Amino acid sequence: MAGISPGTVDRILHNRGNVSESARIAVEDILQKVNYRPNIHITGLSLKRKYKVVITTPNLMEGEYWESIHLGIQHALEEFENIRVECIILTYNQYDIYSCRDVYEEIAGMESDAVIIGTTFKEETLRLSKHLDEKDIPYVFVDSTVENTLPLAFFTSDHYICGFLIAKLITSIIPDGSEIGMLQAVRTGDESANTSILRKRGFSDYLTQKNIDNNVRKMPFTAMDPVQYDEQLDRFFQDHHEIGGVVVLNSRGGILADYFYRKGIRDIRLVCVDLTTPNVWGLRNGFIDFLIGQEPEHQGFLAMKTLIEYLIYRNPVKLQNYVRLDILTRETIDYYKRFNFMN
């Protein structure tokens, strides 16, 4: 249309230089006029370049949170099958900071085009991000973000609002003034679980803001030790008879649902987070009243999609990307498609 050959147009599109002003202006004019948008699938067709993307998260367990993130990433790779990207997946034990440190050091020493980081340990992430900044390797966070870092983007739910919402939901379905239990996984001494801190803050803020005087009773329990679950829970409920509802601000709510099931407890309301297999079971069977979903599949999908588009076109990227907080009940769970964003 501008009387310029495709080779030159391509150079203009990709800012590869070696183009005369006159040609550039003529072509950019036309691009404007026809509102040109490259088709990434067809770009992929002819693109020879391969991209190497490192993905690091805590270890995957079937039906758990981090697996969903990875499933979302896989879906993005399928959607953009024409773009050749090689993934290196490196996971670590989220309860062992040394295992994380080892993996992050390996990544700091690697060459890659981009990194996807599922954040857990704050200080470690900070250090890795510095390394990547130096080497000019773009990185994105999923699940939560970390202060004082320079990611290309992050994909997370609003954890503060999540806690706030949980408070609102639980107080709306328990009798006024009854006590609320709060299950807490005691991690072996670390600064991590930024998400839980934010949620807890949102939770308390709701109660103070609304002047609600339901007493909150902490239910500490040792996350790594399933044998002692029952013992600890038995003791808790013996000591607290006024509990009208329980909230679990991490993804481990299914443990309580299972406990209620085995003990035949039906009169304590339960609000939990994340669509893990046990949580979904608890919701379907009436032990969990509200389950909050934070679209982990979508987070992973968006992270990879954003990276691919950035690597190919170097478009400006939105830094903050908050996903939905889905409120699920036993009525709606069967219609909840986890890959809605793909179909």
Place this chain on the structure above:
Amino acid sequence: MAGISPGTVDRILHNRGNVSESARIAVEDILQKVNYRPNIHITGLSLKRKYKVVITTPNLMEGEYWESIHLGIQHALEEFENIRVECIILTYNQYDIYSCRDVYEEIAGMESDAVIIGTTFKEETLRLSKHLDEKDIPYVFVDSTVENTLPLAFFTSDHYICGFLIAKLITSIIPDGSEIGMLQAVRTGDESANTSILRKRGFSDYLTQKNIDNNVRKMPFTAMDPVQYDEQLDRFFQDHHEIGGVVVLNSRGGILADYFYRKGIRDIRLVCVDLTTPNVWGLRNGFIDFLIGQEPEHQGFLAMKTLIEYLIYRNPVKLQNYVRLDILTRETIDYYKRFNFMN
């Protein structure tokens, strides 16, 4: 890979005949082995054929339900920009059965490759479907389905469960035993609003099933006459002092939210359906407590996407397609991306 030329492979892929048994078996073998899936975007690249799709729904109003369906359809057309589909959009007045009849007659006389029908009038839809069956034109329904028809597929939420859920939500946030108002748009005599009937059934079934004795008070109001809203509502609330909450089983809930706002009413809980502009306003400003979304954008998107894939590949299509029922509160509405399924 099979030592067969691309022309022959194409004949096999599309069942065009003129292929020897031996070649077919050899190629199908390889297709299996490499798990061949055609890439629809690239198919579109080389496809010359144009498709003509007729879309018929009630008239569009900005920020209303049917507009969302159309937006979803548009998004599908953008995603599959390589496939040339010409859309003919024909809308009618959903409160005037004759206007619908006229449009449907026009469609029955047209030639097209497929039709998307936003159902409202049952009998009219039934008649149109018969015409399309005769002419072998595939059609899909959005919003709801109609019995005794043979659509290729339908895309809808579960309206019965929607009503059931509304009952659960409203009763969980109002005092035991307080009355529930139910706003009803009185349509000018027709058998339509199948969706409202299903929702009402779900609503009542929840109450009887749970042995809840909140009295339900019907609030009839004339849908076409906004001038009389206040009068009718004033009278209703004067006559009923025990109303603890109101439900609106159609998308017109925003009217009540606005009424509560103007009258300074803050102590009546409200549960509504559909993310129309007034409803979202009501939710954000605390007049609506729960808003149920039924993903109209996704319904439209899936309808068009399904049609395109069917027209091109003649794949088997899933008949029943239920979308999510999203429960939104003022906390989560800001994170609700209506085109989640695209990004």
Place this chain on the structure above:
DNA sequence: CTGTTAGCGCATTCAC
């Protein structure tokens, strides 16, 4: 600085 050419996966057309 610029234009030509080839090829990605796929469907079509036409000559054998």
Place this chain on the structure above:
DNA sequence: GTGAATGCGCTAACAG
């Protein structure tokens, strides 16, 4: 019944 040739939008490699 079959294969070869062409072109869709785009990038890469190379010859000027």
